Amino acid sequence: MVLFFSGTGNTRLVAEELAKKLDDTTFNLLDCIRNKDYSEIHSEKPFIFCVPIYVSEIPKFIERYFKNVPLTGSDIIYGIFTNGGYSGIAGVQLKRVFRAKGMRYKGYAEFKFPSNHLTNKGHKDISDEEIAARIIASMKKTESVAKVIRTGQEFKSRHIWLIELIATVPVAPILMHFTQKTDMFYAKDSCIACGKCEKLCPDRVIKMVDGRPTWNKSHCTHCMSCIQNCPREAIEFGTVTEGKRRYSLSRYKDVLENSENNLEETSRKDTYEEDFINIDLCSVSCIGGMRENGARTNG
Ligand SMILES: Cc1cc2nc3c(=O)[nH]c(=O)nc-3n(C[C@H](O)[C@H](O)[C@H](O)COP(=O)(O)O)c2cc1C
Numbered sequence: 619m620v621l622f623f624s625g626t627g628n629t630r631l632v633a634e635e636l637a638k639k640l641d642d643t644t645f646n647l648l649d650c651i652r653n654k655d656y657s658e659i660h661s662e663k664p665f666i667f668c669v670p671i672y673v674s675e676i677p678k679f680i681e682r683y684f685k686n687v688p689l690t691g692s693d694i695i696y697g698i699f700t701n702g703g704y705s706g707i708a709g710v711q712l713k714r715v716f717r718a719k720g721m722r723y724k725g726y727a728e729f730k731f732p733s734n735h736l737t738n739k740g741h742k743d744i745s746d747e748e749i750a751a752r753i754i755a756s757m758k759k760t761e762s763v764a765k766v767i768r769t770g771q772e773f774k775s776r777h778i779w780l781i782e783l784i785a786t787v788p789v790a791p792i793l794m795h796f797t798q799k800t801d802m803f804y805a806k807d808s809c810i811a812c813g814k815c816e817k818l819c820p821d822r823v824i825k826m827v828d829g830r831p832t833w834n835k836s837h838c839t840h841c842m843s844c845i846q847n848c849p850r851e852a853i854e855f856g857t858v859t860e861g862k863r864r865y866s867l868s869r870y871k872d873v874l875e876n877s878e879n880n881l882e883e884t885s886r887k888d889t890y891e892e893d894f895i896n897i898d899l900c901s902v903s904c905i906g907g908m909r910e911n912g913a914r915t916n917g
């Protein structure tokens with residue numbers, strides 16, 4: 619069973635492609651996360667968990683969900699991450715959570731997509747060509763990733779260095795505390811009171827009051843689902859998001875439709891500029907490391 623959470627569609631695309639190629643089913647975790655529903659999930663096939671990366675980690679609400687949900691049937695877990703270029707320590711987190719549950723963790727594969735982190739002050743719009751290149755390259759990659767899962771192999775996941783853990787574990791919560799506030803979110807007059815933002819929020823912090831969304835907790839996960847998916851682009855985060863292009867994968871359906879044709883050409887370009895804190899720890903010589911790899915039903 620391919621389980622996923624997706625704020626802006628990247629992870630959903632990979633999940634659906636993998637399910638198609640593996641002749642498996644998908645399961646969207648949004649409602650379970652919103653409702654803190656930890657009902658048992660059963661699958662005879664391996665569990666494939668597809669999640670976006672937030673601040674070099676698995677989103678907090680997903681980690682909580684993984685810890686709490688009972689999984690029956692298969693004891694095999696694969697991780698699938700989508701990101702803007704760097705998955706940080708997410709592989710270690712996933713391994714810890716599922717090994718603690720007595721499951722066999724078979725590593726993770728990562729897919730580089732356009733970053734959706736609009737509220738990040740350093741976020742830069744990238745060109746349509748670059749967006750298309752990343753989507754198409756990711757589509758292509760699902761072939762080899764599905765093959766690994768189909769044949770029961772382990773992913774050859776990237777080595778996660780000890781220094782990455784040291785740099786992330788204490789820093790990420792502080793960063794989140796100062797950056798993932800809700801006080802700067804507001805809806806402009808162009809809001810049509812459709813309520814989509816309220817329904818999409820995994821943290822349930824949005825409430826419609828007098829036909830306008832209000833953010834009723836001081837912090838949220840900043841998944842970007844509300845601000846990126848608003849049909850009127852009516853949500854802003856202070857001045858940080860003013861004038862910036864909104865991104866959701868559904869806006870690039872034409873790219874997907876034409877992907878067979880331009881796959882070869884576009885996947886060669888790779889000019890990504892990271893818009894999150896980029897710690898190029900992979901270039902640091904080895905300081906020490908951890909070896910990284912290492913009831914709903916489907917049939
Ligand atoms: C709060 C937040 C933090 C992020 N941090 C990272 C990061 O550390 N590394 C990275 O490569 N991408 C980062 N991203 C980009 C997302 O991981 C990426 O766009 C992902 O594909 C979004 O998936 P979705 O469309 O399924 O929601 C971040 C995005 C958000 C919203």
Ligand code: SF4
Binds near residue numbers: 812847
């Ligand atoms: S999704 Fe946009 S238009 Fe709909 S209620 Fe929210 S802010 Fe208003």
Ligand code: SF4
Binds near residue numbers: 818833838842843
């Ligand atoms: S308020 Fe918006 S950005 Fe924050 S968790 Fe909810 S949907 Fe995501």
